[in-house]
Amino acid sequence: MTQGRSIRLFLVDGTPNGLLTAEIMNWTGHVLTGPRSKLSELVQRPECGRTGIYFLVGTDPDGDLRPLVYIGESDDVATRLKQHNRPEGKGGKDFWEKVCLVTSKDLNLTKAHVKYLESLLIQKASAVGRCKLANGTAHDYVGLPESDRADMAFFIEQVRTVLPVLGMDFLRSTTKISSSPGLERQLHTELETSQGGGSVSPRLKMEVKRQNIVAFAQEVDGEFIVLEGSLARGEWIDLKHNYRHLYKQLCDEKVLLDDGNGFKKFTRDYAFTSPSPAAAIVAGRAANGRVDWKVETTGQTYADWQDQQVSAAAAHAGQAEQ
Template identity: 50%
Template sequence: MTLGKSIKLFLVDGSINGILTAEIINWTGHVLSAPRTKLLDLIQREECARTGIYFLVGQDPEDSLPSVYIGESDDVANRLKQHNRTEEAGGKDFWEKVCLVTGKDQNITKTHIKYLESRLIDIAKRSGQCLLKNGTAHLYNRLPESDTADMEYFLEQIQVVLPALGYTFLKEIKYPSEQPKVNSIIAPASVDTSNTEAEFYLSTRDINAKAKVIDGEFVVLKDSQVKETPSQSTHSYISKLRPTLIEQGIISVDSFRFTQNYIFSSPSAAAAVINGQETNGRKAWREINTHLPYAQWQQNQVERVIQE
């Protein structure tokens, strides 16, 4: 049985749009989040003088996914000052928010942080939920076995806290029994059938796709087909998200199939990308056993609980 977690949030400025801190009970990590407009206040905090991992996040109106840069430093405040410079001076212009993860004690070292950076870059790249600004991820697995286990636990907590703060680019689809590989940075995403609420299909004359609801996420499954030529290009899912997935290799340009499981924000987003046109996914997707549309299947689930 999956146990719940308590996340303690603190609004430093008394505003949800200011500096936030987040902690999980009995976790040694500490998270800071702030808009770029609060950078001056942020870099004066003691956490910014520690060894840590940080995320620079921006949202271009022309892109359907956020742009993200993942970095590490022994002195995050100094690194953020460098990133705040203009592009011409070696800085980065794209970011609007920053999230910093440090340890509450002195046990998180430079070696630990470099391992976390490598794993996080790989996860962000494989998830396909952002436009990663890092380029090539560096393989870093020089930790003893015990330290690797500790950092994998630390990583799991980061993946719990960040979505609660609105950073959703580290989503993964996992088996509950999935264990990190000690000697490898890359661990392929997989589907947890025990956590699956139902399986759905979307079938037309040209395509056949399958999806599952996993941990509340709508996941299109690997090998699902995609219509080769979109019949509509103005909708953002078709004009922006679909080309991005092809560019990232999540949809193969050769076979027009998904090369991995992929999390969509809604059934309609998935259906639009697959059909190549605006589609009501709540009607298009059907439950594999009853053949009911997604909307009707979901309604039946709610009514059944109410009756019980």
């Protein structure tokens, strides 16, 4: 069973929508984040005069459903953020609504360190695919000794741990699940052993029988993952539903490709926020994922399976209190 971790959050001005700092025990990193509307207060903070990396996060003006993110580095972040705050035509960036700055409490991050971190973070964000990057192609930066590269690898893992807590998921990896049922059962066992159980669902199945569509999924660490090779309707038929934009995006990104038989096929595992958008993409229309997804071995709906898990957990907690 994995150990818990403590992250210390501090509301700088006492409000949940203002400036926020975050720290992890035994990590030298320091995170400062806030909305663009608080930029004048943020740049006055001592952290902004240090060497560090930063993330500008906002909504994509071209309509991509993922956040638009710019990853940068500077040895004087305040100056760089002031530049980014200028109008688009004067060298600034208009899209961002939130900024997150990561520096070091012991001031040991150098310009070489943050250039290396920037390069790796751009690569990781691109590989994960949870955001659209406003950066150009990342330049490989290898000008660090081996020991420093190891330290920066640890630093990045802490950044990837704390950012989702602050509502920024774009560096969070997606669990890869093989399409082999045997390997899925193995993954299920390994995750239950390493994470204390309850972190992964049994294999789920959804059928749209009139169209002979079959898809498979598992819920892992709070994400609903439709498995590679699953089928989806060949076109979106519910023109009034907003998930049509997600369907189009998945086609544009080649997550869904024509299979040659009138269907779309998932070319890789894809993580959804919940069962219903996953079911809608498979069906090509609005769908209730809590009912349409069923445990493959028993036919039990996802909703009934989840309710069973909650009831069992509550009963176990009640017995433990006695």
